[in-house]
Amino acid sequence: MDGTQGIDTLGSTGRLSVLARVYASASAAAPLITxxxxxxxxxxxxxxxxxxxxxxxxxxxxxxxxxxxxxSDLLLRYVxxxxxxxxxxxxxxxxxxxxx
Numbered sequence: 001m002d003g004t005q006g007i008d009t010l011g012s013t014g015r016l017s018v019l020a021r022v023y024a025s026a027s028a029a030a031p032l033i034t035x036x037x038x039x040x041x042x043x044x045x046x047x048x049x050x051x052x053x054x055x056x057x058x059x060x061x062x063x064x065x066x067x068x069x070x071x072s073d074l075l076l077r078y079v080x081x082x083x084x085x086x087x088x089x090x091x092x093x094x095x096x097x098x099x100x
Contacts, residue, residue, distance in 0.1 A: 006043035006078030009099055016071040016079060018097040022060040032059055032086040033093065037069060039076040050080065060091070 009016075020035045034057040038050035053074045058067040071079075083093055 006040065006080050007099070008043075009039075009075050009077060009079055012075075012099045014073050014075040016075060016097055016099050018069045018071075018081065018095060019066055020056075020069075020083065021066045021094045021096075023092040023094060029087060030059065031088045032057055033067075033083060033088060033091065034086070035067060035069060035083045035095070036081065037071060038080050038082070039074065040078050040080075041076050043078045051076075053079075 016037070018035070018037065020033075022033060034055060036052055037054040039053050040050045042049065044050070054069045054071050056067050056069050058065065079099070081095055083095070085091055
């Protein structure tokens with residue numbers, strides 16, 4: 001699923017755990033990958049309608065590196081994510097999560 005689409009959290013308790021795993025990366029010196037989670041009341045495509053509720057940056061040292069983000073009681077109706085790389089020329093990132 002594309003992270004720019006909002007996932008409906010209706011029926012959950014508003015808690016979310018996300019695990020991001022880097023399978024491969026090619027980078028220059030000091031690579032950094034940042035994972036951000038956003039929430040909103042509607043699944044709007046406009047970035048200004050979404051509020052950042054969590055962020056975690058990590059420096060991948062090799063294939064299989066992971067980072068976990070937990071969100072508790074801060075979610076509105078929809079949630080989405082984004083990731084960016086600094087000093088990273090290419091990467092494969094898998095984002096999985098549990099909403100309860």
